[in-house]
Amino acid sequence: MSPVLAGVLQLLALIAALALAYRPLGDYMARVYSSEKHYRPEKWIYKAIGANPSAEMRWPAYLRAVLAFSAVSVLFLYLLQRLQGVLPGSLGFVSIDPDQAFNTAASFVANTNWQSYYGEQAMGHVVQTGGLAVQNFVSAAVGMAVAVALVRGFARSRTGELGNFWADLVRGTVRILLPIAVVGAIVLVACGAIQNFAGIHEVGQFMGGTQQWNGGAVASQEVIKELGTNGGGYFNANSAHPFENPTPFSNLFEVFLILVIPFAMTRTFGRMVGNLRQGYAILATMGVIWISFTALMMWTEFAHHGPAFDVAGGAMEGKENRFGVGASAIFSVATTLTSTGAVNSFHSSYTGLGGGITMLGMQLGEIAPGGVGSGLYGMLIMAMIAVFIAGLMVGRTPEYLGKKIGTREIKLAACYILITPALVLCFTAAAMGLPTPPNSMLNSGAHGFSEVLYAYTSGANNNGSAFAGLNADTQWFNSTIGIAMLLGRFLPMVFVLALAGSLAEQKPVPETAGTLRTDKPLYAGLLVGTILIVTGLTYFPALALGPLAEGLAA
Helix, strand or coil: CCHHHHHHHHHHHHHHHHHHHHHHHHHHHHHHHHCCCCCHHHHHHHHHHCCCCCCCCEHHHHHHHHHHHHHHHHHHHHHHHHCHHHCCCCCCCCCCCHHHHHHHHHHHHCCCCCCCCCHHHHCCHHHHHHHHHHHHHHHHHHHHHHHHHHHHHHHCCCCCECCCHHHHHHHHHHHHHHHHHHHHHHHHHHHCCCCCCCCEEEEEEECCEEEEEECCCHHHHHHHHHHCCCCCCCCCCHHHCCCCCCCHHHHHHHHHHHHHHHHHHHHHHHHHHCCHHHHHHHHHHHHHHHHHHHHHHHHHHHCCCCHHHHHHCCCCCCECCCCHHHHHHHHHHHHHCCCCCCCCECHHHCCHHHHHHHHHHHHCCCCCCCCCCHHHHHHHHHHHHHHHHHHHHHCCCCEECCEECCHHHHHHHHHHHHHHHHHHHHHHHHHHHCCCHHHHECCCHHHHHHHHHHHHHHHHCCCCCCCCCECCCCHHHHHHHHHHHHHHHHHHHHHHHHHHHHHHHCCCCCCCCCCCCCCCHHHHHHHHHHHHHHHHHHHHHHHHHCHHHHHHHC
């Protein structure tokens, strides 16, 4: 079987699996977030944290709860790393330096999971399992809670109440993420991923000597890093490591885990607003972008030139032989069009245009399908921008799902889409303009610029994947990328929740003959165009200096 055909068949199998899971999972999540029943274990949690899960919150209270929980999480994870040297189960590793501990704490709480350290050489079992893995669950649940709050803003009227953050957080963790993660971890163990608490031990001969590895609860952390679109690897090689991702089947299964909740949440959205067609329109937009990016990535990586590429079956530098070009292309697009950041190959080794595709996927705002929760609310923001543009063209007040998109709403949406580009471009310009940060680049010229641009794109968009080649373990990059991750995660949530509160207070507008139908293919096409144009105008100059210049010069 040719590598191209193998890649296409894997993509078709993935689409089929996602289609099978779409309806049951989407409906189940809608029931979870609409239920008034609290299970006994959930009541224990509410009692322990002193929360009243039945108390409705307006958007300022909901936001305060999100920020307070996240601030405590950052502090806890920071202290856990700083105290690692005196904790049991540290495997003899010392405490993490302050700047790196801050970067890692910000990274995992912000659902970014950017890593400027070697996991197997820095983190013991307590930090990995009790700190990082826990944040993989709750940071994902925070994103889902904020998305559901925005959906309630569309669904409700004449009230500013958006639900209860603590109930949404606990339900998302206990009823959605945990059950799927348990089943997924069993599948990964069956595939060969390790799951133990072994210490450092020798595992055989390597270059005439022995090689040492430490064990760990890898399968359980691997499954939630993908399912929660987190991305931090137990090992430095991430999902390219055979202990994390042993086989082609486990590789495809991990891609499925990355995409299943973000895609299924479009049905949750349609179910909660009482119009499944609206969910299908959002799904179609996400699907068109995802499939187009995947096809383009496979074309750029398979379109090799020269006898060396012919013998290797494609551009195999930086890719695992057990996956090949096709599976690596599918994985790289899935991980950069979501906020996952996991890698099964190294994006710096991709062709110039291939590296640009991974970067552009993040710069779109990771909305196709995006992270768990963050992808849905990011796409809904873009949906309102598209409606506003359509309203300008036909001279009508824009409306979306029966809610008027007025001055307040469009200002909040505009602030949302401007935050991340401002962070990416300003930090990249500062890093390239100062004398010291460029010394961390492995390469010069366009590729070196791409390394820095990719790092801040990944951090500010809460992706977490790295372009490789950049030494990010410096005080400058640890600090600035950490700040970019926190601002890129929580500032947009401020505008999302403010927007949700504004929409929930509105009285529904009756549909008329002149109302733009936002559940039709025409609107889905308009939405795709809006996303690409807005991103293109924002990032094209920076992309022209990096991946485009490199790709056209090849």
